[in-house]
Amino acid sequence: MTITYRFACTHCGQINIYQALQNGEEACCVRCSSVLYRQRNYMFDASLALIFTGLILFVMTNAFPLIALKAQGVTQELTIWKATAAFWEQDYYWLSVLLALNLIIFPLFELLGLLWVLLTIRFAWQRQRAIQIFRWLSEVKPWGMLEVFMLGLLVAVVKLGDIAVLVVGSAFWAFIFLVLSIAALTANLDRFTIWRALTACPSSV
Numbered sequence: 403m404t405i406t407y408r409f410a411c412t413h414c415g416q417i418n419i420y421q422a423l424q425n426g427e428e429a430c431c432v433r434c435s436s437v438l439y440r441q442r443n444y445m446f447d448a449s450l451a452l453i454f455t456g457l458i459l460f461v462m463t464n465a466f467p468l469i470a471l472k473a474q475g476v477t478q479e480l481t482i483w484k485a486t487a488a489f490w491e492q493d494y495y496w497l498s499v500l501l502a503l504n505l506i507i508f509p510l511f512e513l514l515g516l517l518w519v520l521l522t523i524r525f526a527w528q529r530q531r532a533i534q535i536f537r538w539l540s541e542v543k544p545w546g547m548l549e550v551f552m553l554g555l556l557v558a559v560v561k562l563g564d565i566a567v568l569v570v571g572s573a574f575w576a577f578i579f580l581v582l583s584i585a586a587l588t589a590n591l592d593r594f595t596i597w598r599a600l601t602a603c604p605s606s607v
Contacts, residue, residue, distance in 0.1 A: 409594075411436060420598075439594035446599075450520055452587040456513050459583060462576035464506065470569040481573065482506060504547045509584065515539045516587070519596065522603055529603035536596065543588075548581045 407420035416433035423429060423441035430437055442448075467479035482505050489498035515535045522532035 407598075409438075411438060440592045441595070442590070442592065445590060445592065445595065446520055446523065449516070449587055449591050450524075452583050452590065453513055453517050453520070456509075456580055456583040456587065457517075459576045459580040460510060460513065463573050463580055466573035466576070467571040468573045468577060469571055472569065477569075479571070504545060505551055508542055508545055509548060509580070511542060512539060512584065516591070519600070523596070523599045526603055529600050529605055532603070533600055536600065540593075548577075548584065552578065552581050 408417050409420065410417055411431040411434065413436040414431060414434040416431050418429075418431060418438060421429060423439075425441055425443045428437050428440040464482055467481050470477055470479045482501075486498050486502045486506075489495075489501060516539065519532045519536050519539075521527070522529060
Protein backbone atom coordinates (compact mmCIF):
# COMPACT_ATOMS: atom_id res chain seq x y z
CA MET A 403 0.00 0.00 0.00
CA THR A 404 1.44 3.33 -1.09
CA ILE A 405 1.10 6.24 1.35
CA THR A 406 0.88 9.75 -0.09
CA TYR A 407 2.10 12.53 2.19
CA ARG A 408 0.42 15.92 1.84
CA PHE A 409 1.44 19.02 3.75
CA ALA A 410 0.75 22.75 3.69
CA CYS A 411 3.26 25.39 2.69
CA THR A 412 4.15 27.51 5.71
CA HIS A 413 4.12 30.68 3.57
CA CYS A 414 0.93 30.49 1.49
CA GLY A 415 -0.95 27.45 2.85
CA GLN A 416 -0.95 25.57 -0.47
CA ILE A 417 -1.27 21.79 -0.06
CA ASN A 418 1.69 20.00 -1.64
CA ILE A 419 2.43 16.32 -2.23
CA TYR A 420 5.70 14.92 -0.93
CA GLN A 421 8.13 13.64 -3.56
CA ALA A 422 11.44 11.91 -2.91
CA LEU A 423 14.47 13.95 -3.92
CA GLN A 424 17.97 13.16 -5.06
CA ASN A 425 20.97 14.52 -3.18
CA GLY A 426 21.35 18.23 -3.75
CA GLU A 427 17.77 18.79 -4.94
CA GLU A 428 15.10 20.95 -3.28
CA ALA A 429 11.29 20.94 -3.47
CA CYS A 430 9.38 24.19 -3.93
CA CYS A 431 5.76 25.14 -3.39
CA VAL A 432 3.64 24.96 -6.57
CA ARG A 433 1.98 28.30 -5.73
CA CYS A 434 4.58 30.66 -4.21
CA SER A 435 7.80 28.78 -5.12
CA SER A 436 9.05 28.86 -1.51
CA VAL A 437 11.50 26.10 -0.62
CA LEU A 438 9.64 23.32 1.22
CA TYR A 439 12.46 20.89 1.93
CA ARG A 440 15.89 19.90 0.68
CA GLN A 441 17.92 16.74 0.30
CA ARG A 442 21.46 17.53 1.41
CA ASN A 443 24.49 15.28 1.36
CA TYR A 444 25.66 14.33 4.86
CA MET A 445 23.14 16.69 6.51
CA PHE A 446 22.97 14.72 9.76
CA ASP A 447 26.73 14.13 9.99
CA ALA A 448 27.50 17.80 9.37
CA SER A 449 24.86 18.84 11.92
CA LEU A 450 26.31 16.55 14.59
CA ALA A 451 29.76 18.03 13.96
CA LEU A 452 28.35 21.55 14.33
CA ILE A 453 26.55 20.60 17.54
CA PHE A 454 29.69 19.21 19.19
CA THR A 455 31.61 22.28 18.01
CA GLY A 456 28.91 24.52 19.47
CA LEU A 457 28.99 22.70 22.83
CA ILE A 458 32.75 23.15 23.10
CA LEU A 459 32.46 26.84 22.21
CA PHE A 460 29.57 27.24 24.67
CA VAL A 461 31.72 25.92 27.52
CA MET A 462 34.58 28.25 26.54
CA THR A 463 32.24 31.24 26.29
CA ASN A 464 30.91 30.74 29.81
CA ALA A 465 34.16 29.62 31.45
CA PHE A 466 36.44 32.49 30.42
CA PRO A 467 36.17 36.31 30.35
CA LEU A 468 34.70 37.94 27.29
CA ILE A 469 36.59 41.20 27.69
CA ALA A 470 38.74 42.90 30.32
CA LEU A 471 39.15 46.63 31.00
CA LYS A 472 42.34 48.13 32.38
CA ALA A 473 42.13 51.64 33.82
CA GLN A 474 44.30 53.27 36.51
CA GLY A 475 45.95 49.98 37.36
CA VAL A 476 42.66 48.19 37.94
CA THR A 477 41.54 45.29 35.74
CA GLN A 478 37.84 44.43 35.48
CA GLU A 479 36.84 41.24 33.70
CA LEU A 480 33.41 40.63 32.19
CA THR A 481 31.80 37.23 31.76
CA ILE A 482 28.24 36.33 30.86
CA TRP A 483 27.67 35.04 34.39
CA LYS A 484 29.02 38.26 35.92
CA ALA A 485 26.82 40.38 33.67
CA THR A 486 23.75 38.39 34.70
CA ALA A 487 24.67 38.62 38.38
CA ALA A 488 25.36 42.36 38.13
CA PHE A 489 21.86 43.08 36.81
CA TRP A 490 20.40 40.92 39.58
CA GLU A 491 22.36 42.77 42.28
CA GLN A 492 21.09 46.10 40.92
CA ASP A 493 17.48 44.85 41.27
CA TYR A 494 16.97 44.39 37.52
CA TYR A 495 15.55 40.94 38.15
CA TRP A 496 13.58 40.50 34.95
CA LEU A 497 16.48 41.73 32.82
CA SER A 498 18.83 39.35 34.61
CA VAL A 499 16.47 36.42 34.03
CA LEU A 500 16.03 37.30 30.35
CA LEU A 501 19.78 37.58 29.93
CA ALA A 502 20.32 34.16 31.50
CA LEU A 503 17.56 32.58 29.41
CA ASN A 504 18.64 34.05 26.07
CA LEU A 505 22.40 33.69 26.47
CA ILE A 506 22.77 30.55 28.56
CA ILE A 507 19.70 28.34 28.92
CA PHE A 508 18.10 28.60 25.47
CA PRO A 509 21.33 28.09 23.45
CA LEU A 510 22.32 25.12 25.63
CA PHE A 511 18.83 23.62 25.32
CA GLU A 512 18.96 24.06 21.54
CA LEU A 513 22.31 22.30 21.22
CA LEU A 514 21.49 19.44 23.60
CA GLY A 515 17.97 19.07 22.22
CA LEU A 516 19.13 18.82 18.62
CA LEU A 517 21.83 16.38 19.73
CA TRP A 518 19.17 14.11 21.25
CA VAL A 519 16.97 14.38 18.14
CA LEU A 520 19.80 13.52 15.74
CA LEU A 521 21.05 10.66 17.90
CA THR A 522 17.50 9.30 18.01
CA ILE A 523 17.44 9.31 14.21
CA ARG A 524 20.90 7.80 13.85
CA PHE A 525 20.44 4.96 16.36
CA ALA A 526 16.68 4.46 15.78
CA TRP A 527 15.71 5.11 19.38
CA GLN A 528 12.09 5.47 20.41
CA ARG A 529 10.82 8.70 18.92
CA GLN A 530 8.33 10.08 21.46
CA ARG A 531 10.83 12.07 23.53
CA ALA A 532 12.69 13.36 20.46
CA ILE A 533 9.43 14.53 18.88
CA GLN A 534 8.49 16.44 22.03
CA ILE A 535 11.94 18.01 22.27
CA PHE A 536 11.86 19.06 18.61
CA ARG A 537 8.47 20.70 19.16
CA TRP A 538 9.84 22.59 22.15
CA LEU A 539 12.83 23.70 20.09
CA SER A 540 10.45 25.21 17.53
CA GLU A 541 8.84 27.27 20.29
CA VAL A 542 12.10 28.33 21.97
CA LYS A 543 14.10 29.17 18.84
CA PRO A 544 12.63 32.68 18.28
CA TRP A 545 13.68 33.67 21.82
CA GLY A 546 17.35 32.95 21.25
CA MET A 547 19.09 36.32 20.83
CA LEU A 548 22.77 35.51 20.65
CA GLU A 549 23.12 37.62 17.51
CA VAL A 550 21.69 40.69 19.24
CA PHE A 551 24.06 40.27 22.17
CA MET A 552 26.97 39.82 19.76
CA LEU A 553 26.17 43.13 18.03
CA GLY A 554 25.84 44.89 21.39
CA LEU A 555 29.14 43.41 22.51
CA LEU A 556 30.89 44.62 19.36
CA VAL A 557 29.52 48.14 19.87
CA ALA A 558 30.66 48.07 23.50
CA VAL A 559 34.16 46.98 22.46
CA VAL A 560 34.44 49.94 20.07
CA LYS A 561 33.09 52.49 22.58
CA LEU A 562 35.01 51.26 25.62
CA GLY A 563 38.25 51.22 23.65
CA ASP A 564 38.29 55.03 23.85
CA ILE A 565 37.94 55.04 27.64
CA ALA A 566 40.29 52.32 28.86
CA VAL A 567 42.71 49.69 27.67
CA LEU A 568 40.56 46.89 26.32
CA VAL A 569 41.71 43.26 26.35
CA VAL A 570 39.65 40.85 24.28
CA GLY A 571 39.46 37.47 26.00
CA SER A 572 39.37 34.01 24.46
CA ALA A 573 35.68 33.74 25.34
CA PHE A 574 34.97 36.71 23.04
CA TRP A 575 36.18 34.80 19.99
CA ALA A 576 34.53 31.61 21.24
CA PHE A 577 31.25 33.50 21.47
CA ILE A 578 31.59 34.84 17.91
CA PHE A 579 32.21 31.35 16.55
CA LEU A 580 29.38 29.96 18.71
CA VAL A 581 26.94 32.33 17.04
CA LEU A 582 28.28 31.34 13.62
CA SER A 583 28.08 27.62 14.48
CA ILE A 584 24.44 27.85 15.58
CA ALA A 585 23.60 29.89 12.48
CA ALA A 586 25.27 27.28 10.26
CA LEU A 587 23.46 24.51 12.14
CA THR A 588 20.09 26.20 11.60
CA ALA A 589 20.81 26.72 7.90
CA ASN A 590 22.00 23.13 7.42
CA LEU A 591 19.10 21.33 9.09
CA ASP A 592 15.93 20.77 7.10
CA ARG A 593 12.92 20.55 9.40
CA PHE A 594 10.77 18.49 7.02
CA THR A 595 13.54 15.92 6.58
CA ILE A 596 13.93 15.65 10.35
CA TRP A 597 10.20 15.10 10.87
CA ARG A 598 10.14 12.36 8.24
CA ALA A 599 13.22 10.73 9.78
CA LEU A 600 11.59 10.83 13.23
CA THR A 601 8.44 9.25 11.81
CA ALA A 602 10.55 6.32 10.63
CA CYS A 603 11.92 5.75 14.15
CA PRO A 604 10.17 3.12 16.34
CA SER A 605 7.47 4.17 18.78
CA SER A 606 6.89 2.78 22.21
CA VAL A 607 4.12 0.26 22.60
